Amino acid sequence: MSDNGTFEPVIVGFLCNWCSYRAADLAGTSRMGYPATLRDIRIMCTGRLDPTFVLRALQKGADAVLIMGCHPGQCHYQEGNYKAIRRFVLLRRTLRQMGIDDARVQLHWASAAEGVRFAQTVARVTEEIKALGPLDWPHNWPNEDPYALQEANS
Amino acid sequence: MSEQEKRVGVYVCHCGHNIAGTVDVEHVAEWSQHLPNVVISRDNKFMCASTGQEQIEEDIKEFGLTHVVVASCSPHMHEKTFRNACARAGMNPYLFEMANIREHASWVHPNDRDGATNKAKALVSAAVHRVIHHEPLEPMQVKIRPETLVVGGGIAGIQAALEIADAGYHVYLVEREPSIGGHMAMFDKTFPTLDCSACILTPKMFDAGAHPNITLLTYSEVEKVDGYVGNFTVRVRKRARMVDEDLCTGCGSCWDKCPIKVVDDVFEAGMGYRKAIYRPFPQAVPKYPVIDVENCTYFKTGKCRMCEKVCPTEAIRFDMEDQYVDLEVGNVILATGYKLFDCRRIPNYGYGRLENVFSSLEFERLTNAAGPTEGKVVLRDGETVPESVAIIHCVGSRDKNYNEHCSAICCMSSLKFAHLVMEKTGAQVYNFYIDMRPISKGYEEFYHRILSEGTTFIRGKVSEITDAAHAPDEEGKLIVVAEDTLIGKQRRVPVDMVILAAGLEPRADSQAVGYMFGVGCGDTGFFTERHPKLDPVATATEGVFIAGACQGAKDIPDSVAQGAAAAARVLGTISRREVALEPVRASIDESRCSGCRICNNMCPYNAIDFIEAEGVSRVNPALCKGCGTCVAACPSQVITGAHFTFDQLMAEIDGILVDVTGEMPLVTEVI
């Protein structure tokens, strides 16, 4: 929450090194503005995205997670993003059962040339999360720490 | 080293006003002082300048820093710079981490000083939390084989092969067609100088064919690629020519006597014929013909063998079979060129339906002195000289329905055609263009020359080419319908001949070829370079380079330049003898691997082998490219992705949410 009481969501981003991270770089060099709600983490490929990362971010208090990679067919490791899609679909199903709105975990594509698309995506997701309001998982599920569950299972 | 003993230095860069203009840099540095393990936190006008780098080096020594974080620009910009600074002070360069507070903060939140400053803090916190989990890594050194594979023998591939061969290293040049030469061999004149294409290409083709350091593998294709930079193994299928290259002298008796005529869709663009045993063109390299078994009567009916009878050296071998050649090479250059846009895809232009609508390559053959009409520009009937000709630019290019990209050469080839048509026929020429884009050296001058020669330029996209006459002067003509946007009027221009300047597209098999070599294709389908500005010939796969029109539509001078540039990169790695590979690799803790083999099929590079004897999986570090897909997939969580480990990423997530988790608010006053 900002000082004047308006809700400013905290969105954790996972960007693949080759396309979407570079798209974010391009949005920067081209000075395309977007809301300061995204805090991004670089991974080499969306194929590296362990669903645990998403759970961890939500469990630690993020309002949403935005995963971005290369367009299907253009992954720099050929097919990592296809693997990501499959995991994403499963993860979202699980999250839905926990009552988490689909909008809170999104997967999008942006090529290294698509700075505009990147900026627009962040802006759009921000609006959606603003409309949904805070997630506040740590307080909503005080006794069910999904990360602890995951660790206990492994 | 225990967690407590880790000593982190944080450096927040102003980048002049680039960061400091929006982010409160001094405040971020001050705030970072309170992050765990941080012993020194400073701000600096320009971290990448020598003073900034020296500051890091001095602090590492003075404060005994074990890890370093620089908050400045994108790691794609300066990660190497700062890693080197750390290395100079004796620190392992992988104990460094960067926070991108310029491209990802100050430049994108210019009107939100608080938002940008808070985001910068979160990013610095993420880097600090992450970096203490970094471990020293050593780049992998691999030996480079000095041999090179060049795929595609167009002008780009020929240039690359010659550069490397001249430098004293061996090249295998693999070409799919019976001869090298590519598209350039089809042309008569080249813009903007109008010099004869064959005169400048033939000597290069000859040199490539005769060079002691070049092995030509024509009528051949790569079937399989294994290995990694420095050590690729490549299987090439050499299709059976049915002609013994050791005996054949290229005398031509066989194709003179061969009774079967076949439309030549490749070299003659469908405008002329060849025989069933043929050499695509007189200057072909190598000079030996091939038998096209699909059309040869002997292969179809078992009778004929005319060529065998007339061959003075008994070089015909009907029983020849495809051969497989295995090559070992250190580097690869892909130079597979382009394919022409198929004009049939735009039905309203009538190509394939209206006889006298020609594609640009067809016109190239028509105007070529060695072509089917011996260079006479005539209509499809083979004799009528056109009195008026329309040349349509941008066919299939710059059009969202077909290709969004500009094909870069069509304005110039259209101008070239205008000149050739006028010179050869005196016809009235109309060029329909959207924008005139003659952008390279000497091109604008060429445009002015064509303007002064009397070509009529009409600015407007052609909507239709039709033979339905509306007026007496349109009878028996092709009518080009377009809006002339300079006068804002619809125009109908009756002509005898239309030439469609078709765009350049990626080869139909570019995805498959790219896949084989680990090279992606961008939105347009052309091969993707490692960096669009700073690394235009390298690709995401180390040791695989791209040159010529396979990377994007381009003209001959640019193709030649890129061929030479790719060769220079290859020569660079050869002369280093070894390359250092980024140690971002996966490794499996075999003692904990359950042997489920899930990871085996995950790896796009087949880098994971299952060791039957031990019942565990193992990563071949030389094949692994570090994508991390297997790391995320392993159900036992026993695969570590170096530099992107589970612990590092978890810590980064915790760090990026430092305020939300309650660890530390983003406002200093509270501390």
Ligand SMILES: Cc1cc2nc3c(=O)[nH]c(=O)nc-3n(C[C@H](O)[C@H](O)[C@H](O)COP(=O)(O)OP(=O)(O)OC[C@H]3O[C@@H](n4cnc5c(N)ncnc54)[C@H](O)[C@@H]3O)c2cc1C
């Ligand atoms: C109508 C027209 C006129 C033009 N006129 C001019 C001009 O006047 N001046 C100018 O500068 N440019 C001109 N150009 C552009 C010129 O054609 C290109 O710049 C140039 O040919 C690009 O060379 P390249 O070697 O990259 O590709 P290409 O010439 O296409 O050569 C690629 C080669 O690779 C081979 N190949 C493809 N795939 C494989 C594979 N998988 N395995 C093995 N071999 C393979 C092909 O058979 C071919 O021989 C013109 C283009 C057109 C369409």
Ligand code: SF4
């Ligand atoms: S997925 Fe993990 S446990 Fe299964 S074989 Fe691979 S490394 Fe071993």
Ligand code: SF4
């Ligand atoms: S990190 Fe990627 S390339 Fe390396 S072994 Fe795992 S899946 Fe293969």
Ligand code: FES
């Ligand atoms: S590298 Fe971008 S999704 Fe795989």
